[in-house]
Amino acid sequence: MKKLVFYISGFGFGHLTRSIALMQELLRQRHDIHITVKCHSQHMALALASFREQLEAVTVLPFDLGFQICFNAVTATVDYRATLESVKSWLERLKFGAEAEASACRGAGYSLVLSDIAPEAFVVANKLAIPSIGISNFTWYELCREYVGAERVEGLKAMYQTGSAFFEYPLSTDAEIPIANKQPVGLLSRPQELSRIRELQVKYKRPGRLLLFLSIGGALSLQNLSLSPELDYLYTRGIDLVAAENAIPVPEGTLDTQNYLAACDAVVTKCGWSTVAEALIARKPLYLLTSRDGWLEEKYMLQELAGLGVSQVIEPSEQVCLESDLFANIDTLQAAYATIPERYTDQAKKIAVRALAYL
Missing domain, CATH: 3.40.50.2000 (Glycogen Phosphorylase B;)
Structure with a gap:
């Protein structure tokens, strides 16, 4: 039995639903794999419900990405001050948090790490000496850079660059993604019946x-x-x-x-x-x-x-x-x-x- 772990960013349900679509397809193609899903605690119920016919092949655990892009609901604009403070606080804790996550995964027997698009996942893979795949239309590097500047996010970029591959969805931030080994892929969604x-x-x-x-x-x-x-x-x-x-x-x-x-x-x-x-x-x-x-x-x-x-x-x-x-x-x-x-x-x-x- 091969074990995979899939890290999912917790901003809205979009990262989760597209990752569910991919994981369901992985399980259709291989019956000898087990997937540990690490997602926002508020999304765990949806993840479990989506795999109700495959629960023996899936474990769902909490993993909360530690910052927020904050919006002002009245003006429908980004609250830059609140977002800046949240991102800066997360970046200060990121290295420690990533290494703690890697330590927690030792002994789990994972063979592959996938991430949409939590940077900690690549530290885990590097520490465990196993392959890792980023799969997204952006990384948090270029989005956070918009708020805090390039110098503050160099460590974040370095995490992404340790990945074995990056599958780049259409509708991406394109050349802004700071990864050399990008591989263009197509769209996906949960099956339309x-x-x-x-x-x-x-x-x-x-x-x-x-x-x-x-x-x-x-x-x-x-x-x-x-x-x-x-x-x-x-x-x-x-x-x-x-x-x-x-x-x-x-x-x-x-x-x-x-x-x-x-x-x-x-x-x-x-x-x-x-x-x-x-x-x-x-x-x-x-x-x-x-x-x-x-x-x-x-x-x-x-x-x-x-x-x-x-x-x-x-x-x-x-x-x-x-x-x-x-x-x-x-x-x-x-x-x-x-x-x-x-x-x-x-x-x-x-x-x-x-x-x-x-x-």
């Missing part, structure tokens, strides 16, 4: 009306958002909307939100990688809610998506009412999917094969 999607369309889609999937996570605030009565909406947790016949929440505890997304005509979302990837895989037009001041990951994602022609930006000044005329170009965006490269389709199987080669 046609029969389930049709079932949801029968339940929620009304004839002659657009059904929009609305997802913003915790980085934006749309408390004053007005919804057009001419459109229907399925919306995810974290959005505080006034109850209406045409605004339906995705049921609490739903594990297959990717199927709800695929049942809709278009997706309205912040620039969160996992939701955007699920929309691309489902071939859904994307309407992207941008932040007021932007951040590095968002900047690069918007540039790449603009080149594909399948998305439209909704500026902060437009994020007051989602009127039907905002979606007048939905057919044009849909048609652009006919020419996007294969890399923007579900490549979970290929990514898993490549990862397992390091065992």
